[in-house]
Amino acid sequence: MTPRLLAKKDLGRFIAALAKEAEVWAPVKSTDRENCRFGPVTGAEGICLDCLQTRLPVKELFLPQREILFRFKSDSPARVKPVSDIPARVVFGVRPCDAAALELFDRVFLDPAGDDPYYRHRRERTALIGVACDDPGTACFCTAVGGDPHGTAALDLLLEDIGDRWLCRPLTEKGERLAAARGPAGKDDCAETERRAAAAREQMTFAPDLAQLAEKLAGAFDHEIWEELARPCVNCGVCTYLCPTCHCFDVTDEERHGRGARIRAWDSCQFSLFTRHASGHNPRPTGTTRLRNRTLHKFRYFPHTHGPLLCVGCGRCIIHCPAGIDLRETLETLTATLR
């Protein structure tokens, strides 16, 4: 697939053209620059590509924080009405780590043994345009977990900065169509992206042996180290809500004036109610057992079942943890302590 070029000054026209065919979503500025969020756009106005990452990862467009599974009327409770279709969408400005997380979601939600029709529908109706990272943040560690600042996982088209233009790298047929109107890039342009990618990789020095750690974690369930690791944790759950790979959810009913809906909403393994039985018995009754479960899910259980780690190194859990827990330190401590 031929790499193409998009002049930055043409972004507005590019977005407007996309918006004729589909709903376009992009990181949108808010008063707090750190708090960009994916929102609908029709041109370049409001799009923020200066901020490294949106506070909420792009997962919210595929597994919304709260979504209606179906509606019902109380006088005929079993006659349920499924939710309607969504329009075709293009999401612009996705960072490679957040996109890579969708590939991990696919393993859970597009499992042939139990397909999730809501997730599948959103995935199939959405094209993803990524923007490569040339200047990773201080909490970024994608390279340590199999990612790359210029990574292409789950993307249809990757934009790589080469000054006043982007090199557009089509990765799928969908991506090729999105970039079809742009002129082809030259060899020098491609070389420039290689140079920038290498420079970005060099900025991320955290490189533990996580394959080896996954093996060590196999026998670490009863180790006393979990107490120490969990001591600062207040089980607030922010790491799970902001994590691009956390996908646990709750299902509840809401009803008012004879109409209601079954709602799926994000939930967190850090909350005690998450696993508590109706009898009162709780398999994970303490903060330590819950932090252990989250860590083992990401670095032992998921890789054991699916292969890759359930972490893309975006660093949100590090930046936003109110107790100052740094997942990189956790992984280093585990690597150093476990045999």
Add this chain to the structure above:
Amino acid sequence: MNTPGRPPLGNPYLPLPVRLERVTVENDARDLKTFELTFSDPGLREKFTFVPGQFSFLGLAGVGEAPFGIASAPHEANLAFTLKKAGHVTTALHELSPGMELGLRGPYGNPYPLHTARGRNIVIVSGGFSFTTLRSVIVHLMRPDRRGDYGRITVVYGARSPGELLYKDELRAWEALPDIDLTLCVDRADGDWPATEGLVPNVLREVAPSAKNAVALVCGPPVMLRFTHPVLEELGFSPDDVYLSLENRMKCGIGKCGRCNIGEVYVCKDGPVFSYRRLRELPGEN
């Protein structure tokens, strides 16, 4: 019957409408009721196939849903579930009367290994109200056209008091039959039921079913399980021939909502029935 049943619908979150046909109060405390259901769409009963040990979600619009083991046998006309009034879903379900509609999703999970147990003796050990899916097993095995497929059937089933035993009429009928060895036990006996006094693991030791060519199917509260394993080991059961059914809180039933895991397995889709050998490999988190 060797393939577990799977939900007949495309969208796994949409419940199938079912009608409540009959409610039976099972115990003196009146907090255990058996609900017999039929599909509002008769064509769905044909498509809804399951093997004993599988579970379904029952729900009420506006209240929510929760998972329950299927207590009826596959050949019985009505689907049956025995529910203890405990949380908000079961409390609401306990208020229902026959004729009302509710929603059902399923069947889910892996059943008891009845297919591979053909030609073998079956030992069933259960305590409290978890007897439900094992009732499904017993009724399934006792079917005249199937009874010859299996050897001896030994059942040890216990509850706190005689009034807390489930399915009393059936228990009485089984006690009178020659081709099932049923031992009932209670913590405290009273006048109107001739049950042995004693805890399930101790009574199991006395009954001492032979492990030779036998498979043990076990379901009960965690404390019963803890003391039953050593007895089965004493009796010579290999961990490959002991199967347990587990419970955990769950929301989806299809391995996505993330809460019913024990280590890397999900109780909903990798269980709820596990061999004791498999269970021993998992973290002690249940």
